[in-house]
Amino acid sequence: MRHSRLRTDFSSLTRLARVTVCILVIARAAQFAAAQDTPLISGGVGFYSSTSGGSTAVYPIADPLIAAPLGKSFLVESRATLFEYFSPNGGGQPGYSHIHFASFSYLQGEYLATPHLTVVGGSFLLPFNTYNDRLSPIWISNFQDGPLISSIGTGTGTGLGGMLSGSAVSTSKYSISYNAWFSARSGNYYFNSQRSSGGRAYVYLPESRLEIGASYDRLLQGTQMNFVGAHVWWEPKDTGFRLRSEYARDVHEQGYWIEADYRTLAFGGPDRWTGRFEPVFRIQQTSTNNARANNGSLGVDTLHADFGLDYNLPHNTRIVTSYTRQASNSSAGNGNIWETGIVYRFLFPAWKEKSQ
Numbered sequence: 015m016r017h018s019r020l021r022t023d024f025s026s027l028t029r030l031a032r033v034t035v036c037i038l039v040i041a042r043a044a045q046f047a048a049a050q051d052t053p054l055i056s057g058g059v060g061f062y063s064s065t066s067g068g069s070t071a072v073y074p075i076a077d078p079l080i081a082a083p084l085g086k087s088f089l090v091e092s093r094a095t096l097f098e099y100f101s102p103n104g105g106g107q108p109g110y111s112h113i114h115f116a117s118f119s120y121l122q123g124e125y126l127a128t129p130h131l132t133v134v135g136g137s138f139l140l141p142f143n144t145y146n147d148r149l150s151p152i153w154i155s156n157f158q159d160g161p162l163i164s165s166i167g168t169g170t171g172t173g174l175g176g177m178l179s180g181s182a183v184s185t186s187k188y189s190i191s192y193n194a195w196f197s198a199r200s201g202n203y204y205f206n207s208q209r210s211s212g213g214r215a216y217v218y219l220p221e222s223r224l225e226i227g228a229s230y231d232r233l234l235q236g237t238q239m240n241f242v243g244a245h246v247w248w249e250p251k252d253t254g255f256r257l258r259s260e261y262a263r264d265v266h267e268q269g270y271w272i273e274a275d276y277r278t279l280a281f282g283g284p285d286r287w288t289g290r291f292e293p294v295f296r297i298q299q300t301s302t303n304n305a306r307a308n309n310g311s312l313g314v315d316t317l318h319a320d321f322g323l324d325y326n327l328p329h330n331t332r333i334v335t336s337y338t339r340q341a342s343n344s345s346a347g348n349g350n351i352w353e354t355g356i357v358y359r360f361l362f363p364a365w366k367e368k369s370q
Contacts (some may be wrong), residue, residue, distance in 0.1 A: 053082035053364040058094065058153035062355035064117035071101035077152055079362070087126045091153075093119040118204045120172055134177040134195075137205040140192040141179075141214050142167035142229045143243040143260045153359035156275055156294045156322055157336050163269035163300060165242035166262040167212075167231045174207040189218045199235050209235040216245070223249045226340070229262075239265050246352030254279045254289075277326070284326075294336070295320035317341040330359035 057078040079093040097115035117196070122136035139147040146168045148154050152336040165171075177195035184190075189333040192215045198210035211234065216227025229243035254277040261270040273296040281288040299317045318354050322336035 037040060051083035053080055054361065055080055055364050056361045058357055058359045060150060060152050060355055062158050064175040065352040068104050073099040075152060089124040094122040095119050131178060131180045131181060134179060137172050137174050138177055140168045140171065140173050142212060142231050143262060144245045145260060148173055150355050152176035156324060157296060157320055158353045158355055161271040162298050162316060162318060163262045163271065166264055167229060167243050170206045172202045172207050174205050187276040191216055208233060223251055254284060266298060267302040273294060290326045292324040292326060294324060296320040332357045
């Protein structure tokens with residue numbers, strides 16, 4: 015058992031070293047390729063705890079990101095995840111179990127072909143609906159846990175292949191944007207993906223600050239199936255209120271989530287101590303049918319009501335707290351989940367820019 019544990023730790027440390035070296039290589043290559051364009055090191059670090067059924071787990075996490083421009087038209091971008099998880103041993107045994115995790119979230123190259131077209135190649139976040147590519151970073155998300163339907167239409171979460179993105183039309187009244195991708199199948203530890211193709215289109219109305227979109231994904235391996243999704247975002251101007259929502263379905267299950275958060279603009283604005291409080295609420299539900307196959311999601315009818323209260327400290331630091339009431343048809347039944355954490359967002363240049 016001890017030798018097995020040592021092998022697991024060594025393997026995780028090796029993956030961590032590889033991820034770190036790759037990020038440093040990207041930054042160094044960018045320095046030689048285009049010294050006038052300084053790469054940015056960004057990301058977040060956090061420390062979380064989660065209590066469910068009287069058992070508390072803790073997990074520190076780091077999500078470093080690098081964006082390295084190569085001239086005016088090329089950009090290399092990558093994000094990694096470094097994760098440690100400590101949870102109590104089951105069966106009444108004393109002590110904690112420990113899990114390491116280190117891998118890339120994505121590693122992609124981007125070419126700005128025209129003002130309306132960006133060509134992306136490599137390992138990229140699948141832009142099905144909005145959570146996976148917009149809200150999943152720890153310094154953005156309001157809750158520690160992602161939505162129940164986050165795996166519908168995204169599979170492993172990343173694609174390995176190519177993607178076209180851009181704004182098809184943009185006026186003062188509206189804009190229409192798009193994504194279209196093809197992903198190959200890959201079992202690589204760092205770049206795991208499924209063979210699929212799909213796209214997303216959405217319209218944004220700047221006067222009402224309303225975005226409405228639809229997504230489609232076709233799984234092209236194993237049991238082929240279609241995934242469809244829709245999203246609505248609304249951020250009324252000068253209110254401090256945000257509403258985000260998604261719906262997704264496949265042949266076996268469907269679900270939705272609706273999330274709202276608010277920061278008061280009264281009493282001196284959002285940078286006063288009163289305006290730094292951010293109450294959050296999310297309702298989400300999934301339903302399945304009896305013919306459901308194993309596609310990596312819940313497999314039971316589930317209803318979650320999530321209540322959160324975040325506090326936005328100065329210097330890009332946030333305290334996030336939440337309470338979840340879970341209602342499920344699974345053997346787990348109903349339950350309460352309490353979560354707390356602190357997240358710090360960092361951003362700095364990889365090196366000092368040279369004076370002209």
